[in-house]
Amino acid sequence: MSSREPLWYCHECHSEMRPLMVPDPHCASCNGTFVERIENPTDDPRDFQMTDPAHWEDGPIPADMDAFFRLAGLRSILRGPNSPPPTATSSSYPTARPTSPGSRRSSGDRPRSPNEPQTFTTGRNNDFTIRIERSGPQGSLRTVVLGRPPNSGGGTDEVPRLSQFAPPRNADGTQQDRPNITGPMLAQYLLGFMGPGHGVDPLQELLGGMLGPPGRGVPRGGGPEDGRWGDYVFNQQALDQIITQIMENSNAHQPVPATEEAMAKLSRDVLEIDSPLLEKDCAVCKEQFKLETEDPDEQVVVTLPCQHPFHEPCIIPWLKTSGTCPVCRFEQWFECRQPKPEKVLDWRFIRKRQSEHLTNPPR
């Protein structure tokens, strides 16, 4: 093993590979950045597969897991509020009773038999479970299970895709109508905070990333702020980055035509002698509206919902290209646009359009 170049292990797709090293080491097959070099045979990451049901009950716990339990928030879940903090040499942690869904409080310590499994469930859908088991006074056979219980949908433990998280969320990052973040996901994220050089309270940083204003997160290469921990993101910057990636992949920034139905509903006026429209111009052909025209269709003026008027033969071909007002770019077809798969809006464009609309009010 010493003569060969060590393999790497990807914690996101659970494969052994040789990573691409530029700019940071990342998995050659899934592009994940949660990769680890397999160096120490006694601490083989392959033995720690949190999402593989076949490995639920066995496998040594990496040393880093101790740090996991020092996370401020989890510590208060795992033990009673008045109990002393665990010592570094302690192999067993203070016990607590299972909590009911939605309740994170656990009152006081109570002795338990060493082999009794403890299960902590959070979230209203019981989708996230922390289970700790101990056996024997040596404490060497702890089992830590992070994730859904093995019986809650076998085979569905794949890393969720971003689309599953696409609907709007509550302020605390949870979703209203859909299952919560899966356990493997959250565990991956929390493990991401265990990297060296962290002086700040990880939970505080986690919450700061979720609740704080955009840009508050501490930038770290390959960290959660880059939005690569299993495509799950906690702050605005990372969300923008992912949305931009999706935008580019789906060509959603390309113009979307207006529907025939929407065009048929537009306000149309036939020019008359006293019409106030006669003082205005059509912004497409740059001509003033007038009564005497070669083409009788140019007597028909279409006024878009943003109140910008155009010759009907000027604006209809444009709307068939792009359902926006040529003057203010206002998208009047928001509800009646043709459905487009994976239509994702780029917030930069929305803000831009809104500000343009505000600075150029309809005449």
Place this chain on the structure above:
Amino acid sequence: MAVSTRRLQKELADIKKEGTPVGIELLSADDFSTWYLTVEVLGETVYQGEKFALKFRFDGQYPISAPAVQFVVDGSYHAPIHPHVYSNGHICASILGSEWSPVLSVVAVCVTIQSMLASCKVCPSVHPICPSCACQCLV
């Protein structure tokens, strides 16, 4: 008469009647398919003293479809060194693609490109080509 012809006639008449903005001149407009204009960047910029030529090509659908605009690269003119301009004269600008609007005109495109060049304050010799430019850029 094609839609583009009528609109370009109107634009040409306006240019001849009202002139072009400072730093922009009409070089030639012999037909309604290809026009040439020159652009100079005013003020203290990295392009001081340089004059660039823009080639506009229009199809019959103009102004519904955007004109094809690029810098002229020949014996007399060269492309400006700019993160959004390729050395062959190709310009990466959103208003020439997905952000085109028929409200824009030949002169408006020239002004936008002039402004794009004017905003380039960094010495172009050390200015890298914008890496995201090939797919999408916002001018």
